[in-house]
Amino acid sequence: MTDTTDSELTNTRESADHPAPVDEPSAAELEVESLERQLSEKSESFGRQATRAFVTNRLAIIGAVVLLIIILLAIFGPMMRPYSFEERNVLERNQGPSMDHWFGTDNIGRDLFVRTTRGARTSLVISGVTAIIAVSVGVVLGALAGYFGKFVDGSISFVTNLFLTIPLYAILLVFGKKFGADPLALSFVIALFIWTRAARIVRSQFLALSQQEFVQAARAAGARGGRIIFRHILPHSVGPIAVEFTLTAGLAIILESTLSFLELGVVAPETSLGALVAEAKGQFTSQPSAVLLPGMFIVAIILSLNFMGDGLRDAFDPQANSRN
Amino acid sequence: MPTPILSVSDLTVSFRTRKGTAEAVRGLSYDLMPGETLAIVGESGSGKSVSALALMGLLPTTATVDGTATFDGNDLFTMKKEQRRKIRGGPMAMIFQDPMTAFNPVHTIGDQLSEAIRIHQPDVSKGDALAEVEHLLRQVGVPEPGRRVHQYPHEFSGGMRQRAMIAMAIANKPVVLLADEPTTALDVTIQAQVMEVLAEAQEATGSAMILITHDLGLVAGTADRVIVMYGGRSFEECATRDVFYESRNPYTRGLLQSIPRLTDERGAALSPIPGSPPSIVSMPKGCAFAPRCVHRTAVCEETSADWEQIDIGHWTRCHHHDELPSFDPRDEVDA
Secondary structure: OHHHHHHHHHHHHHHOOOOOOOOOOOHHHHHHHHHHHHHOOOOOOHHHHHHHHHHOOHHHHHHHHHHHHHHHHHHHHHHHOOOOOOOOOHHHOOOOOOOOOOOOEOOOOOEHHHHHHHHHHHHHHHHHHHHHHHHHHHHHHHHHHHHHOHHHHHHHHHHHHHHHHOOHHHHHHHHHHHHOOOHHHHHHHHHHHHHHHHHHHHHHHHHHHHOOHHHHHHHHOOOOHHHHHHHHHHHHHHHHHHHHHHHHHHHHHHHHHHHHHOOOOOOOOOOOHHHHHHHHHHHOOOOHHHHHHHHHHHHHHHHHHHHHHHHHHHHOOHHHHHOO | OOOOOEEEEEEEEEEEEOOEEEEEEEEEEEEEOOOOEEEEEOOOOOOHHHHHHHHHOOOOOOEEEEEEEEEOOEEOOOOOHHHHHHHEOOOEEEEOOOOOOOOOOOOOHHHHHHHHHHHHOOOOOHHHHHHHHHHHHHHOOOOOHHHHOOOOHHHOOHHHHHHHHHHHHHOOOOOEEEEEOOOOOOOHHHHHHHHHHHHHHHHHHOOEEEEEEOOHHHHHHHOOEEEEEEOOEEEEEEEHHHHHHOOOOHHHHHHHHOOOOOOOOOOOOOOOOOOOOOOOOOOOOOOOOHHHOOOOOHHHHHOOOOOEEEEOOEEEOOOOOOOOOOOOOOOOOOO
């Protein structure tokens, strides 16, 4: 069967004025491929389809690769150099990047490559923990509100709106002074005030999905609320939740950096990307790399997260996948 | 006289809306005997689907349900939530109109059908449930069930999906099957096949069926009895064979006359019922059908007629049922 298809394709190519390059699949070929996939014995699961859609998204992959590199640097970077993050060497202070100190040294002679990777580690841990807490709380509350409606929705929506009225930065400045020194406590504090976004998104997802006929059919089959929420509705919200996770992680990095920059977050000798920028801000004209390098880490992390978020949103759209 | 398996009495469903309370079903009563097929026929908005959803307890929270529905000796509307949940999908199962949207696209057909089995029979293992699903799919005429159980709903055609839906509904050997427009979303060529599968499935389980449809042609082939609904009320109830030639209700007659027939003269115009059904938020004061009825008189506009028994097993709701001319839907439009 493949023989005839190939010869047919060759014929179309020859008749064209500009024959397509051989290594580029033609539209017909793609169609045959997708047909064959449909006819193949093994059905593709939803997760597999989503993975395939994600890995073919170039920006998403770039984001994932960059983030992976930064994570690897955060884990192994401090071990790559023979310095500790708090080791001072006054003779070598305020140096620019060199072979000995890849990112230079700060004003008390600490190696900035070690400190930047160490700071990235702190920032990533805070952002990851914050996102996990905030999104988990948001998903649970949003799902309950959207699925059960009525009184449950009323109370949860009230609390959500209450949290949204709190001026985020004002309250974080107050809490940051008290809890900022401990990264885990800082994560909890940030999560406490940004779970509302995930809750609102999941609530609206559940409101819409609860009206879908397959949810009604599941109810008609005698399924309990928990089963309907977790087995029938939640898989359809995975996309928006994944996107929200990446955005929340990005927001957490920004908030943490801001707090640390204002010296209300992570305190010396421990460091974070925001704290590094803050420490170096005085030398911006004499030693711009000390500000720019941790700053670039922040930007790279947030951009990667956003690219991945976009890719995840497209990949996890069940409507888009079931069409082919 | 056997006892009915389901006895609905004075069922009223109303929705709170911004424009006030809308009564979608107004005092519907009927008995369903074990094993029989009862068709509920009506236009959109007549309350036929809402009455079925009320029985299943699937109406949105804005709906208020009154009346009683005695199922197997217990009132569905007053029993505990958990008891009601156990009835859903167990002794009382529903087949939905659109098989395209009634399956969850993220799970395989096999997963969803075995889930339906395991909800009601938790001690059945996953493997056994899947084997049972294969058996059920074969029973409803899905070819290669062993391969099909691992496929997703979008890999099924509409007809195959509706067959799978029927398999899911009979998975727990229901006593009552509610089929809400089971063939409306399907191609005409598939409709007859699916109705046949449905009839076979009903026979295999011995269940009674409430067939909700707007298609009187479908009724003729499958139902034992018919209830014609209009504006939330039952307008006529009789044996299926009587509805076509012995109808004592102007609305039923209007419906029959609007069906095209093979014996119709080529090019002859159909005779639709003039006007459109009333809005449920602003029901006419008298008979709901009066504004469109050729037989209406002053009394029709004042009060709604009573639900009257005019023969054994033949009920109608019309002030003038005994004055209506004899009727054969093949005749030209009378009056």
